[in-house]
Amino acid sequence: MFTLEATSGQARAGTIKTAHGEIKTPIFMPVGTRASVKGLWQEDLDELGAQIILGNTYHLFLRPGHELIERMGGLHKFMTWNKPILTDSGGYQVFSLADLNKLTEEGVTFQSHIDGTKHLLTPEKSMEIQRALGSDIVMAFDECPKLPSTREVLQRSLQLTYRWAKRCKTVELKPHQHLFGIVQGGLELDLRRESLQGLKELDFPGYALGGLSVGEKNEEMVELCKAFVPEMPADKPRYLMGVGKPIDVLNGIKAGLDMFDCVLPTRNARNGQFLTHAGPLNIKKARFVEDPLPPDPQCDCRVCRRYSRSYIRHLFNVGEYLAGQLITFHNLYFYMQMVKNARTAIIAGNFDDYYQTFYNHYTSNQWE
Numbered sequence: 001m002f003t004l005e006a007t008s009g010q011a012r013a014g015t016i017k018t019a020h021g022e023i024k025t026p027i028f029m030p031v032g033t034r035a036s037v038k039g040l041w042q043e044d045l046d047e048l049g050a051q052i053i054l055g056n057t058y059h060l061f062l063r064p065g066h067e068l069i070e071r072m073g074g075l076h077k078f079m080t081w082n083k084p085i086l087t088d089s090g091g092y093q094v095f096s097l098a099d100l101n102k103l104t105e106e107g108v109t110f111q112s113h114i115d116g117t118k119h120l121l122t123p124e125k126s127m128e129i130q131r132a133l134g135s136d137i138v139m140a141f142d143e144c145p146k147l148p149s150t151r152e153v154l155q156r157s158l159q160l161t162y163r164w165a166k167r168c169k170t171v172e173l174k175p176h177q178h179l180f181g182i183v184q185g186g187l188e189l190d191l192r193r194e195s196l197q198g199l200k201e202l203d204f205p206g207y208a209l210g211g212l213s214v215g216e217k218n219e220e221m222v223e224l225c226k227a228f229v230p231e232m233p234a235d236k237p238r239y240l241m242g243v244g245k246p247i248d249v250l251n252g253i254k255a256g257l258d259m260f261d262c263v264l265p266t267r268n269a270r271n272g273q274f275l276t277h278a279g280p281l282n283i284k285k286a287r288f289v290e291d292p293l294p295p296d297p298q299c300d301c302r303v304c305r306r307y308s309r310s311y312i313r314h315l316f317n318v319g320e321y322l323a324g325q326l327i328t329f330h331n332l333y334f335y336m337q338m339v340k341n342a343r344t345a346i347i348a349g350n351f352d353d354y355y356q357t358f359y360n361h362y363t364s365n366q367w368e
């Protein structure tokens with residue numbers, strides 16, 4: 001399903017083929033938690049050049065329910081999105097959102113954060129839900145320990161993740177679906193290797209790095225990726241889960257990762273933060289009250305071409321919905337352009353120059 005097209009250092013450009021279309025990598029995947037990328041129309045996602053979006057198993061299982069979505073023709077048809085979709089396993093949300101979760105060999109018992117109802121999520125159940133949703137890329141059910149954790153905890157966890165991955169493999173998915181394995185092991189290189197070795201024996205069409213950006217220092221994540229990613233199979237897509245800020249994504253690309261997702265561009269938008277070429281810009285700041293400039297003068301998105309900082313600041317201040325929508329659109333455009341330009345640079349063989357230029361501008365933090 002993956003063709004490697006070019007490399008520049010460790011950075012890779014490739015194509016992932018799915019039944020709902022091709023994905024040109026490296027790629028950022030907007031997060032459509034509850035079958036919607038918050039604040040945007042599907043037409044907006046088309047215009048942004050989104051090639052694949054994410055859906056969350058945990059949320060869709062609770063509301064409206066995977067069975068309802070299957071009766072409505074699957075997630076693609078339900079939300080009228082005909083391009084690829086990736087669904088997570090539900091594990092991460094169960095550990096982070098739900099109450100009173102009890103972890104056993106069988107799975108995780110949790111109480112819904114909405115109405116307190118009790119549920120058991122197992123590897124088999126996660127596969128059943130994702131099969132009903134009909135996503136193109138299905139994620140294995142894993143345990144994701146917070147960092148820092150002891151070696152003992154990390155090792156026990158990656159071994160459980162391996163046994164769960166094996167159980168996921170026994171469940172038959174729909175013919176168009178591809179199941180990715182998730183490598184755990186925290187910041188310990190040898191544990192990451194142990195985790196990957198087990199998963200490679202199960203032979204997945206793609207591998208994800210899980211358990212990062214969960215409390216460790218940023219440099220520690222960068223170092224781990226730099227050392228470990230080149231050891232991941234070169235002929236399969238490599239996905240860094242839930243990461244991160246613009247520079248984190250670029251560091252991931254530099255290390256040889258292909259796929260990224262994060263709620264940061266959409267969540268921060270709703271808090272008034274534009275991500276710009278000169279660093280984050282908080283539209284709430286008084287200095288923008290009468291600022292006629294576009295949010296990011298270097299951006300050619302439809303928000304930056306039309307609206308001023310002064311106007312968007314006003315909308316945000318009085319609580320108009322449009323403010324969050326405009327910032328969300330720009331922020332996702334910013335990410336999509338960033339990975340698209342990274343791909344162009346990789347193909348041209350000058351990714352390091354692109355990285356350095358982007359890095360220097362972004363970290364100048366002009367709007368601080």
Ligand SMILES: [Zn+2]
Nearest residue numbers: 299301304330
């Ligand atoms: Zn813009």
